[in-house]
Amino acid sequence: MNASNKQQQVWLLAVGAIALAFTLSMSAQVQTETTTNTGQPTTEVKVDRATVMLVDGNDLVVKTEGGKFVHFANVPESARATVDGQQLGIHDLKPGMTLERTITTTTTPQTITTVKSVTGTVWYVNPPSSVILTLDDGTNQAFKIPNGQKFNIDGQMTDAWGLKKGMKVSATKIVEVPETTVEQEKEFTGTMPPSDPPADLPILVVVLMPADAPPAPVPVEVASATLPKTASQLPLIGILGALTLISGFGLRAVRLRAARVRA
Numbered sequence: 454m455n456a457s458n459k460q461q462q463v464w465l466l467a468v469g470a471i472a473l474a475f476t477l478s479m480s481a482q483v484q485t486e487t488t489t490n491t492g493q494p495t496t497e498v499k500v501d502r503a504t505v506m507l508v509d510g511n512d513l514v515v516k517t518e519g520g521k522f523v524h525f526a527n528v529p530e531s532a533r534a535t536v537d538g539q540q541l542g543i544h545d546l547k548p549g550m551t552l553e554r555t556i557t558t559t560t561t562p563q564t565i566t567t568v569k570s571v572t573g574t575v576w577y578v579n580p581p582s583s584v585i586l587t588l589d590d591g592t593n594q595a596f597k598i599p600n601g602q603k604f605n606i607d608g609q610m611t612d613a614w615g616l617k618k619g620m621k622v623s624a625t626k627i628v629e630v631p632e633t634t635v636e637q638e639k640e641f642t643g644t645m646p647p648s649d650p651p652a653d654l655p656i657l658v659v660v661l662m663p664a665d666a667p668p669a670p671v672p673v674e675v676a677s678a679t680l681p682k683t684a685s686q687l688p689l690i691g692i693l694g695a696l697t698l699i700s701g702f703g704l705r706a707v708r709l710r711a712a713r714v715r716a
Contacts, residue, residue, distance in 0.1 A: 501553070560635050568627050572588075573588045574586060604624050607621075
């Protein structure tokens, strides 16, 4: 029993040594073909607009269309924005400028198909996990058997349990991996701030008069005899009444004096 265990251990060590010895030559013996199938790409364009509020060194503060303030810290010197046909850096930006960031995202679906094929003679099999094949160049190589792997033996398909030493087999492994490639292009543009309108200034009109022109006549104020609307005629009526009374007394005195003389 001990001898049998020792023989089995030696056999496993030998298999391990063979697998280790020929692992490095696996890539040379297994034929691998990789193909990539590309689907229809989709493109998405997003435009963000903002107004420059503050430029302090390499720090930039902008105000988005939604009224949100965004702070970009340590803007690289290589960053450029096309403004009125000129390439401007972070130190060329001025408050009031309108910046636009256009992001174009292209998404392309891909399917990468890898086909691995090998042909050889079974030297040792440990179903269902591994097999050692003697390849066409006489070298032995160990392979891990994937779950559900089938082998072609004289035109008939079998699994790992059907393999026997000395069988000529060929196996093909096909792996399809879906992938998605995403590419982004960013473009920065902008416009200068509108110029400030000139302040409203008073208009000075200068009239030049000829030297020999007569002086302009000075308007003469004419007193008006019309009483103001606030004056009253009552004092005038009183004066006229007093004069009439005095005249009546005067006439009476003259008549009395005349009567005395006659007497």
